[in-house]
Amino acid sequence: MTNADKDPRPKYLNLLQIRLPVTGIVSIAHRISGVLLVISMPLGIYLLQHSLGGPDEFRSLSGFFSNAAVRLALLLIVMAVAYHLFAGIRFLLIDLGVGEHLPAARRGAWSVVGATAIAFLLALFVVI
Amino acid sequence: MNMQMTGLRAWLVQRVAAVYVGLFSLYLLIHFTTNAPGSYLEWRDWVGHPGIAVSWALFFIALLLHAWVGMRDVLLDYVHNTAVRLVALLGLALFLLAQGLWALTVLLGAGT
Numbered sequence A: 001m002t003n004a005d006k007d008p009r010p011k012y013l014n015l016l017q018i019r020l021p022v023t024g025i026v027s028i029a030h031r032i033s034g035v036l037l038v039i040s041m042p043l044g045i046y047l048l049q050h051s052l053g054g055p056d057e058f059r060s061l062s063g064f065f066s067n068a069a070v071r072l073a074l075l076l077i078v079m080a081v082a083y084h085l086f087a088g089i090r091f092l093l094i095d096l097g098v099g100e101h102l103p104a105a106r107r108g109a110w111s112v113v114g115a116t117a118i119a120f121l122l123a124l125f126v127v128i
Numbered sequence B: 001m002n003m004q005m006t007g008l009r010a011w012l013v014q015r016v017a018a019v020y021v022g023l024f025s026l027y028l029l030i031h032f033t034t035n036a037p038g039s040y041l042e043w044r045d046w047v048g049h050p051g052i053a054v055s056w057a058l059f060f061i062a063l064l065l066h067a068w069v070g071m072r073d074v075l076l077d078y079v080h081n082t083a084v085r086l087v088a089l090l091g092l093a094l095f096l097l098a099q100g101l102w103a104l105t106v107l108l109g110a111g112t
Helices: A022-039 A041-051 A055-064 A068-095 A102-127 B007-034 B040-048 B050-078 B082-111
Strands: none
Touching (some): A022 A041, A022 A102, A022 B050, A041 A055, A041 B082, A055 B040, A068 A102, A068 B007, B007 B050, B040 B050, B040 B082, B050 B082
């Protein structure tokens, strides 16, 4: 059985002090967005079920989505999808050998940030 | 590939599932911006259409497989106590399975 306390190697886990390079930030944000999406899965399926429940339920959804808090949550989830997708595409390209080495990897990471910023502006335009 | 549960198999499943989920998401985005359903009947008929319903079902299967591999990696990385990790993995598996069965009932309902 592995137990972290028996490991004598030093560790530094002060998240407030650790500074990651852009590639590291893109990577952990990809993981975080993924976990967020898994958590929002039940809500997504519930909305799908509700939208197919009948004409009244379908109509009530437009009222639901005009609520400001709901629109904010929707924006967050849509951005999580967009970010996870862009960072994911970068990882798939790396799997294929594209953007593996450091200079290209950093360019790729910044591209993900840029693409997400553009998606954010588009999403704002739609949601607001 | 051999029959053992190697990391390579999980990696491949996650990648293939990712491509389908990515493409389907793009399809949904295009569909909703160009041809958004105006009424309940329009919506239900589109989801209930055999080809569309199957593509939705495949989407959920791919999504759950992709989520399983990803979340399993997260648990393996951060949960160091073996017993707790086992329980967490079991909980995750049940959660994803439940989502899948629920999504299936929703899709089957649209076809009626």
